[in-house]
Amino acid sequence: MKQAGATRLTRAIYGAIVAAVIAMAVCAMGAAGEQDSEEEPLGEIIVRGIVAEVIKSDKVIRLNLGAPQPHHRFAALIYPEFFGVFSNLDQLAGKTVQLMGTVTEIGGRPQIILKEPRQLAVWRNPRAASLAPKLAGEKAVVRGIVAEVARSDNLVRLNLGAKAPDHRAAAIIYPEHFESFPDLDKLVGKPVEISGELLDMPDRKTVLLTNKQQIAMLRPELALPADAVEPPRTTGERKTVRGLVAEVLKSDRVIRINLGEKAPNHRYSAVIYPKHFDAFDGVESWEGRIVEIEGEVAEVGGRPQIVLVATNQVAFLDLKRKTVSKTK
The missing domain is CATH 2.40.50.140 (Nucleic acid-binding proteins)
Structure with a gap:
């Protein structure tokens, strides 16, 4: 009885070992034999698409187009014997490429096997x-x-x-x-x-x-518009605007007074060009005050603005005392 039990145990162990070996062999064939599972070629074509990801392993380099695996629309495969033919593949992620070659299917997915550099290029739209x-x-x-x-x-x-x-x-x-x-x-x-x-x-x-x-x-x-040193042409329209001085920006080319909000969200502005800088000494103190500005309207970069050439174009509105004071 003991001998029969030992025999059955030996057979069970042997069977388990054989099954494990077979399973390992099948897995190895599946991993290494992807190239051998190709179906009949579908013909040579040119394919363009955005490289969603570049996946590398010892057995294959895969460029998936359109979306990452398994949602990719198309793939390009490079097998080990051709690894040295292609360089800087990681830099292709996010770029549009053009693939040329014979299309095959593996697992219902179309793909091209790359063997020569001429089959892969970053695509520039000639039009x-x-x-x-x-x-x-x-x-x-x-x-x-x-x-x-x-x-x-x-x-x-x-x-x-x-x-x-x-x-x-x-x-x-x-x-x-x-x-x-x-x-x-x-x-x-x-x-x-x-x-x-x-x-x-x-x-x-x-x-x-x-x-x-x-x-x-x-x-x-x-960070001011690179306007000319001389004022731009005016539209011929005169306008009076009121608002809170959100900021005063100064450079050697122009002084800009932005009303309402700071750039680039200001709704209106006034500008002073170099030949009138001296007339507006202390303009920095205008920030936070409510002003009324009158003058000719000019347009720079699609934004309306008033060009200041004289101090009598500006009045400060003191809401607490309900008085208006002209600039000195």
Whole structure:
């Protein structure tokens, strides 16, 4: 009886070992034999899409397009014998690529196996490039607070003063220079000065950016529009406005008095240009006071403003004493 029991136990252990070995073999075949499970080729095509993720292992490198696995629409596979053919694959995440090759299906998912560099390229939209605005043939300097960094596959735009379409000026970066500007999102909310060649765009001053030396950080009080030293042309309209002086911004080019709120949310402003600076000594003390300003209206960057040339254009409204005092 003891011998029979021992025999049954030995057989059970042996059977368990055999089952485990078979299971391990099946798993190994499934992991290593993905390439061998291909179905019949579906034909050679060109595919474009955004690389959602790059997954690497010892057995395969996978570029999933459209969405991460398992929700991806398409995939590109690179097997170990071709690992050395492709470099910097991690940098493709988030970029639009063009794949070329024979499409096969594995598990119902279409894919291309990459073996040569010519099969993989970062895609630049030729139509978008041909529609890019031309240079206007002059250089400019624009200043302002970066309201947003807007991105697409073919363009990065820094909008100054306000978000599009209410921005006052902009700077544009094209794909060939994307990598020169790695930290643009950190500029949002900060005052900058951008210099460079103007693009021929009718609605806003737009500067072409090709290197990061074109962007300089400014102190907040200098984040003013890069207006000409001389006042802009007036509209011919005269207007009287009242409001709380939210801030007085000074630079060597212009003094700006913003009413209601600080830039870029102010509703109106008054500006003083250098040849009249001496007439408005002590203008910093206007902050927090309620004023009435009268004069000709000019427009800079889509914002109405009054140009101050004489002190009698400004009156302070003392609400407590219900009196009006003219500037001295």
